[in-house]
């Protein structure tokens with residue numbers, strides 16, 4: 001059985017993330033989506049909220065399981081016995097970031113490997129920061145985040161302004 005691991009901050013999950021998860025789930029038997037923390041980021045949504053949103057969005061895919069972890073990526077990779085990590089690539093700068101991250105992770109665990117999927121052109125300029133910027137100023141985020149979480153994300157972003 002091949003299993004892949006798709007980690008990210010998902011603060012919040014975007015349509016771009018959903019597209020990567022959908023495509024990754026087609027090339028393996030089991031896809032784990034791991035909602036994690038990046039120590040350089042301040043989050044708008046708690047880890048539990050991000051896990052809950054990812055579950056709402058991905059429940060239609062029977063071979064996807066969502067989990068949350070505040071630990072190291074290589075630890076869940078080893079514990080779950082995954083064949084590789086999956087990441088979406090939007091640009092050259094994403095590629096450089098992924099190359100650095102995979103090098104660091106391979107130093108921690110030599111069996112670590114990564115599959116990089118190019119993002120769909122029409123989704124390649126979306127990021128969680130752009131969603132938050134647009135939403136905070138009352139803009140329409142429905143083309144950027146999956147339908148299931150539009151209201152929830154809007155509520156949080158608009159409250160943040162008061």
Ligand code: COA
Pocket residue numbers: 007008009010011014015016017020036037038039041071072073074088089090100101102104105119123126127128129130
């Ligand atoms: N569509 C839309 N946006 C995308 C995307 C896609 N397909 N792929 C990436 N992005 C965006 C995200 O929205 C995010 O935008 P933001 O910076 O505006 O928030 C950005 O690209 C990168 O985010 P993400 O892919 O979630 O990565 P990250 O850098 O926030 O976190 C972790 C990466 C969580 C996997 C990493 O920090 C980690 O492994 N943490 C655990 C601790 C650890 O092991 N650290 C050692 C790592 S060497």
